[in-house]
Amino acid sequence: MVSDPRLVEERRRQIILAAVELFSEEGYHTTTIQQIARKAGTSTGLIYQYFGDKEDVLFLTLKLVIDSYENEIPPHLEGVSHPVERLCKALAAYCSIVDRLRDATVLAYRSTMSLRAERRSLIKDGETRTNQLIEGCVRACTSAGFMRPVNEHLLAYQYVMFAHSWALKHWSYRNRYTLEEYVAEGTQLLVEPFLTAKGHLVLASLRAAEESAASPPVC
Structure with missing residues (x-):
């Protein structure tokens, strides 16, 4: 849904880094998309523009x-x-x-x-x-x-x-x-x-x- 490839990679990396920290500390199954969004400093809706789930x-x-x-x-x-x-x-x-x-x-x-x-x-x-x-x-x-x-x-x-x-x-x-x-x-x-x-x-x-x-x- 996002057309600029550089922006896509930058946003994905930002979200992934937040997810790594949370998955490592809290566990994959316990961590929510909402927590990842807060850690990444973005909105839940924006995450769903880059990831399906x-x-x-x-x-x-x-x-x-x-x-x-x-x-x-x-x-x-x-x-x-x-x-x-x-x-x-x-x-x-x-x-x-x-x-x-x-x-x-x-x-x-x-x-x-x-x-x-x-x-x-x-x-x-x-x-x-x-x-x-x-x-x-x-x-x-x-x-x-x-x-x-x-x-x-x-x-x-x-x-x-x-x-x-x-x-x-x-x-x-x-x-x-x-x-x-x-x-x-x-x-x-x-x-x-x-x-x-x-x-x-x-x-x-x-x-x-x-x-x-x-x-x-x-x-």
Whole structure:
């Protein structure tokens, strides 16, 4: 009902952010459209110009999360050709996106089952595409001999769960690790043990380059 695409996206995002906060605090089933309208600083009638019902709000909220994973990881890999570096950057990017969308990531775990079956399938399809991207990074490492043969599908899911865990268990992690420290620990736990000798050499080289870039210049 609203013709300006930019206004549509801006209003939807405003409403979705309000909904994420309320769904997270009050629960999806308890939250009302009226509460979302108040939190978003708009009217109930205006919300219905952008969403058909409360389930539409939830669906587009969860789709925003899944689309962010799928669309924002690839730009971090542009210009990165080495398989080990691509895998490490994909894991770091995934964790960074989850950090920005912590409440919405937790909401996806809590409330996906509240969607109708066909919408749950769309959310699962989106997650599967991101998982396949991560799996492709693993496969490139094993194919080139930088990582020993592994169950690529299962290992990719471990990376996915590790990234999601930053949101799911943030109450515990936040006082122990920065995001950067968490990613570094994840690399040690989930990447290093599977590397071959030449894979370890590459990772050591990448770390040396990062440390050099982070060191202040010597006058």
